[in-house]
Amino acid sequence: MIEFLSQKMMYFLIENNAIKKEEIEIYNYTFETVIAFLINIIFILLIGWIMNRFICTILFLVFYCPIRQFSGGYHAENYKSCLLTFVAIYILNYVILENFFINKNSILFLLITIISFIRVYKKSPFEHREHSLSMNQRKKYKQIVFLGLTLDLIISIIGIHFKSIYVYSIYILSVINIIYLMIILGSIKQKITEKSQKFI
Known part of the structure; x- marks a missing residue:
């Protein structure tokens, strides 16, 4: 899922000439890291909310x-x-x-x-x-x-x-x-x- 979302974001930027093809690996790693971080934070916050904390x-x-x-x-x-x-x-x-x-x-x-x-x-x-x-x-x-x-x-x-x-x-x-x-x-x-x- 993370890889899928990262690739979608990356190819959107490529199609709009926001990044170059040779920069794909760098951007892909960055997007994956950010998405994974956000998912972790959302899950932990959800748990905190469920537990009334x-x-x-x-x-x-x-x-x-x-x-x-x-x-x-x-x-x-x-x-x-x-x-x-x-x-x-x-x-x-x-x-x-x-x-x-x-x-x-x-x-x-x-x-x-x-x-x-x-x-x-x-x-x-x-x-x-x-x-x-x-x-x-x-x-x-x-x-x-x-x-x-x-x-x-x-x-x-x-x-x-x-x-x-x-x-x-x-x-x-x-x-x-x-x-x-x-x-x-x-x-x-x-x-x-x-x-x-x-x-x-």
Whole structure:
């Protein structure tokens, strides 16, 4: 579906002389990435709405997406797997927050998040072999991740002291743990790939 929509958009631009034929691959990749991103966002927002946590979900995405872009971590093999993984992780996050941390165990959750903060900072940017970064890029990405995590943490710590925004703050705080989970999954995937390549 994503590939189909991307090709339709691309050929529309070609027919209208907006892009050249030699630029097809670049535009096709860009369109596919944007469409996949929008589909993921729409699905997560829909889940947030169904679970009566729409504003929490918006805030989660506002903090999650920019940090995740620079922190790296697990990436699925295709767009469908990416969507299913993200949906599954967000639902898991919802279940854990609602059953164990909303209006209880706030100090424990904060301690877990601080540990995740430290681990994400140490491990980021977690990159794939095919997308290796230069030393300058790594330093820049690490700085961006640190700033994003720090902003997330400060806003959340302040917010949990106010009843009116407490739940929002817990969801924002959960971003750090989910990003750490993505790095753990990325590391596991990398080790499995390395082991399988040894037997080839």
